[in-house]
Amino acid sequence: MDATTVNTKMSDDWAKSYVVSAHSGEEMIHPSETLVRLFKGDYVTGHRENLKGKSVLDVGFGEGNNTIFLASLGMQVAGVEIHQDICTQVASKMKRYNMMADLQVGSNQSLPFADNTFDYLVSWNVLHYEGTEAGVKAGIKEYARVLKPNGRLFLSSTGPTHKILLNSKTLGSHRYEIGRPNDFRQGQVHFFFDAPNYIELYFSPHFGDLQIGRIEDVMFREKLDWWLVTGLKK
Numbered sequence: 618m619d620a621t622t623v624n625t626k627m628s629d630d631w632a633k634s635y636v637v638s639a640h641s642g643e644e645m646i647h648p649s650e651t652l653v654r655l656f657k658g659d660y661v662t663g664h665r666e667n668l669k670g671k672s673v674l675d676v677g678f679g680e681g682n683n684t685i686f687l688a689s690l691g692m693q694v695a696g697v698e699i700h701q702d703i704c705t706q707v708a709s710k711m712k713r714y715n716m717m718a719d720l721q722v723g724s725n726q727s728l729p730f731a732d733n734t735f736d737y738l739v740s741w742n743v744l745h746y747e748g749t750e751a752g753v754k755a756g757i758k759e760y761a762r763v764l765k766p767n768g769r770l771f772l773s774s775t776g777p778t779h780k781i782l783l784n785s786k787t788l789g790s791h792r793y794e795i796g797r798p799n800d801f802r803q804g805q806v807h808f809f810f811d812a813p814n815y816i817e818l819y820f821s822p823h824f825g826d827l828q829i830g831r832i833e834d835v836m837f838r839e840k841l842d843w844w845l846v847t848g849l850k851k
């Protein structure tokens with residue numbers, strides 16, 4: 618299995634960025650506060666009872682902090698990343714916490730798991746790297762494929778006022794070329810949902826009971842903005 622839908626430069630750049638942060642002591646060790654709230658709080662009713670033993674796939678797990686949090690809930694965790702080095706780095710990080718997960722190379726559009734495998738799928742700031750409408754649609758379809766019927770999706774994706782859009786070029790609906798200075802993603806094209814009705818449009822063919830939320834923070838100089846999506850596989 619390889620991440621054929623992702624270009625090599627992009628996967629190499631991500632792998633390098635994580636090696637650099639691990640060696641410079643800048644590696645993050647905390648999970649997303651929002652994801653913690655979704656699993657520990659009752660913002661989405663009826664889902665958090667009996668998480669122990671439930672299966673979850675963490676797509677694009679990055680430094681593995683959400684993966685570790687999900688494992689700490691007693692869930693059976695799997696994850697995919699676009700470079701083998703990222704999988705290896707996070708597998709050894711999890712070992713340090715006495716935890717295990719099935720970490721494999723894969724991508725939004727190509728998940729190396731059978732149909733109807735997972736109770737949950739977490740996609741945390743990953744889908745927008747698809748960059749095109751066709752890629753985003755294919756990613757959402759692939760997420761639904763590996764979820765069990767009625768399995769739950771939790772997704773976060775950058776909103777239209779997020780700091781990453783500083784100096785970006787608008788290429789058309791939802792598509793932005795990243796222009797932020799000193800960001801290794803400069804020049805990449807990302808796909809950001811411009812409004813909630815588009816989220817409904819893209820997800821509703823595969824997910825029912827859709828709920829759309831938004832987290833906006835002004836952290837002094839920086840504006841953070843994320844869409845939150847949850848729904849059940851149809």
Ligand SMILES: C[S@@+](CC[C@H](N)C(=O)[O-])C[C@H]1O[C@@H](n2cnc3c(N)ncnc32)[C@H](O)[C@@H]1O
Pocket residue numbers: 622623631632649676677678679680681682683697698699723724725726740741742743746747
């Ligand atoms: C902003 S980071 C988020 C990491 C992690 N989910 C978190 O919340 O800490 C985005 C991650 O998406 C991965 N990625 C980029 N393109 C991807 C794709 N097409 N499919 C799956 N993952 C991808 C990158 O390697 C990177 O680790």
